[in-house]
Amino acid sequence: MSCKIAIDGPAGSGKTTVAKKLAEKLGYYYLDTGAMYRIVGLYLHSKGITPEDEITLSMLEDIDLKFIEGKFFFLGKEAGDEIRTPDAGKYASLYARHPVVRKYLTSLQKKIAQSGNIVVEGRDIGTVVIPDAEVKIFLEASPEARARRRFEELKAKGLNVEYSEILNEILLRDKQDSERDIAPLKPAEDAFIIDTTNLSVSEVIEKILEVVKIKC
Numbered sequence: 001m002s003c004k005i006a007i008d009g010p011a012g013s014g015k016t017t018v019a020k021k022l023a024e025k026l027g028y029y030y031l032d033t034g035a036m037y038r039i040v041g042l043y044l045h046s047k048g049i050t051p052e053d054e055i056t057l058s059m060l061e062d063i064d065l066k067f068i069e070g071k072f073f074f075l076g077k078e079a080g081d082e083i084r085t086p087d088a089g090k091y092a093s094l095y096a097r098h099p100v101v102r103k104y105l106t107s108l109q110k111k112i113a114q115s116g117n118i119v120v121e122g123r124d125i126g127t128v129v130i131p132d133a134e135v136k137i138f139l140e141a142s143p144e145a146r147a148r149r150r151f152e153e154l155k156a157k158g159l160n161v162e163y164s165e166i167l168n169e170i171l172l173r174d175k176q177d178s179e180r181d182i183a184p185l186k187p188a189e190d191a192f193i194i195d196t197t198n199l200s201v202s203e204v205i206e207k208i209l210e211v212v213k214i215k216c
């Protein structure tokens with residue numbers, strides 16, 4: 001039997017770092033669904049299509065989004081750091097409320113999640129993408145702690161960013177992601193909620209492994 005682990009939480013809650021390391025430790029596949037929303041957001045924005053415009057399935061198919069051996073490809077090229085910028089995150093969140101975008105990406109994600117043992121991270125994984133996941137985790141942290149983490153991460157990449165701007169961006173994204181009509185950010189009823197504000201990455205992973213030991 002395969003084991004599916006869903007990790008959800010707001011921007012900067014530590015999801016990506018934790019999910020990646022956890023998958024490595026367990027020898028599981030790893031899927032970052034936020035990257036898919038970032039790719040779609042960047043593409044639609046570059047085409048001058050706004051989130052209020054009609055977005056069709058054929059527009060999304062033109063992106064040629066593929067997930068091969070743990071890597072994303074679109075428009076025939078591997079996705080790189082361009083999808084990790086604050087702007088890409090902003091576009092992702094804006095287009096993520098569009099029903100056609102959600103339907104398209106959710107269906108791709110559901111297919112990928114059937115590949116076997118896998119850690120999937122996002123906003124609606126335990127509630128919509130894999131509601132039958134053996135393990136559901138919801139990571140939380142104060143907005144200030146999350147903004148601080150994002151700030152350090154982007155600065156380390158050499159980007160010129162302001163802490164206050166990042167904090168505002170995080171608060172705006174929390175609002176957009178949790179107040180949207182379809183698949184809003186929220187813990188599944190049976191999710192284990194972990195507040196990571198004062199925990200290190202390895203402490204969070206230890207807590208998740210305790211759950212995995214019981215459920216998988």
Ligand code: C5P
Pocket residue numbers: 011033034035037038089092093094096121122123124125173177
């Ligand atoms: O996790 P990340 O910051 O890369 O996600 C970018 C944006 O994509 C989120 O703010 C959210 O709006 C959207 N997203 C989503 N559902 C997911 C993953 C990401 O709506 N499963």
